[in-house]
Amino acid sequence: MLDFKIFIVEDDKWYGNLLQHYLSQNPDYEVTLIGSGKECLAQLHRKPDLITIDFGLPDMNGEELYKKIKQAQPNVPVIIISAQEKITTAVDLLKMGAEDYLVKDENTQQLLWKAIIRLRENQSLKNEITQLKAELKTRYDYSTSIVGKSPALQAVFRLIDKAAGSMINVSITGETGTGKELVAKAVHYNSNRSGNAYVAVNMAAIPKELVESELFGFEKGAFTGAQNRKIGRFEEANGGTLFLDEIGEMDLNIQSKLLRVLQEKELIRLGGNSKIKLDFRLVVATHKNLADEVKKGNFREDLYYRIVGLPIALPPLRERKDDLLLLTQFFLTNYCKENRIPEIKVSPAGREKLLSYNYPGNIRELKSVVELAAVMSENNIIEPDDITFLSGNNHDVDTVLNTELTLREYTRLIIRNYLKRYNDNVLLVAEKLDIGKSTIYKMLQTGEIEGA
Secondary structure (H helix, E strand, O other), X not given: OOOEEEEEEOOOHHHHHHHHHHHOOOOOEEEEEEOOHHHHHHOHHHOOOEEEEEOEOOOOEHHHHHHHHHHHOOOOOEEEEEOOOOHHHHHHHHHHOOOEEEEOXXXXXXXXXHHHHHHHHHHHHHHHHHHHHHHXXXXXXXXXXXXXXXXXXXXXXXXXXXXXXXXXXXXXXXXXXXXXXXXXXXXXXXXXXXXXXXEEEEHHHOOHHHHHHHHHEEOOOOOOOOOOOEEOHHHHOOOOEEEEEOHHXXXXXXXXXHHHHHHHOEEOOEOOOOOEEOOOEEEEEEOOXXXXXXXXXXXXXXXXXXXXXXXXXXXXXXXXXXXXXXXXXXXXXXXXXXXXXXXXXXXXXXXXXXXXXXXXXXXXXXXXXXXXXXXHOEOXXXXXXXXXXXXXXXXXXXXXXXXXXXXXXXHHHHHHHHHHHOOOOHHHHHHHHOOOHHHHHHHHHOOOOOOO
16 A cells, blocks of 8 residues: 655656656655646645655745645645755755755755655654653553542542643642652643653652752762763753652752752752753652641741642542542452453452551552452452451561562461461461461462471
8 A cells, every 4th residue: 555645846757757767666655746836736635745846846936835835734844856056045945844955966866765764764753752652641641540539539630630731830748659659640741741851759769968969960070980971850851840759858958959949940060060941840749748847847948838839639548448449450450461360350258358458558558468369369359368468567568569579479478477476376377467267278288388
């Protein structure tokens, strides 16, 4: 199937036929020879993918035809072919947006062929980028990535809409595991900055002595070990969104420097002298109450009022029990897809057990619990005995998520340690871990775990 339409606008029929024959060697090209500018304009309804125009047409010159083509179809690429090398004309047309300017000589055919290949490669790349951006926006569309229908979450959705439709700073608060970064991404990827960078920085994860260089960047030789220039996170986010997670952990000295950047909209890299203009949307998140931190002297009051912008408070999972089973199904569906296994469901009794717990680790904890239950389940049905609430037994949820073991291995480790601690008292261990004793007996009988 012909999929690339080319118009060759050339009044010299012999030369036009030559170009048409040459380009038609590619079976993907549908090449049409047109003898005048007026005829070209009359056929634009066919929506060509490329137009080459002779600069010296009898009815209008190339610049006039170029402007009229662009008025009718702004996105169609145009290559100018001229009998003379007019540098000023070529520069002017290229500035106006012409794809290329070729001089008629013995190399024109090959140059045109290469120009078309380059054009198609660039168009393919642009299409791919556009598609990736669309996919990325869909990925963080909160109708699919932030799961839930509860009134509390619907209120959050309305605030995301308001934030995405403006350039106001956004401050997201909520307990650990409530999905603050998902909201930050939803704001960015649904705003008019979605085509630019989204830069996330976890302030709690950066050593205090490295925060300034990480945010501001530095010039070569700024300090011992600075062998090359480094662009800071502020600059990386230029034109886009900077997400500062756990901003409540920021040192007071850095707070004052952040305030200056936000006020002046510029920075100077460490060891540098030049001022760099900045334009980014700031989104911050914290599990702390910043107003209380201001009262305690841990957070600058002037910075607080600068960053608070539109506040979005995320409800804990215990206040979203209407969403718990939807989230459970979401995690199960993803787990089964990732592991290429049949669908796993939760029994009615299993659903009751999941609903009975408050999840201090919020959505992050629920995900861990559901995936562990999926591993423990038999016959693709999760029963109450398969469900273990880890955080209720002083096991830090983040540790569970970051330990490089399989869920099955982690489960064996927990049960083995508890059996050792309680002298192989299966009933007591089952009670402590809130799992069925049959699960422990089964693992002991199969040799999957050993007693103390």
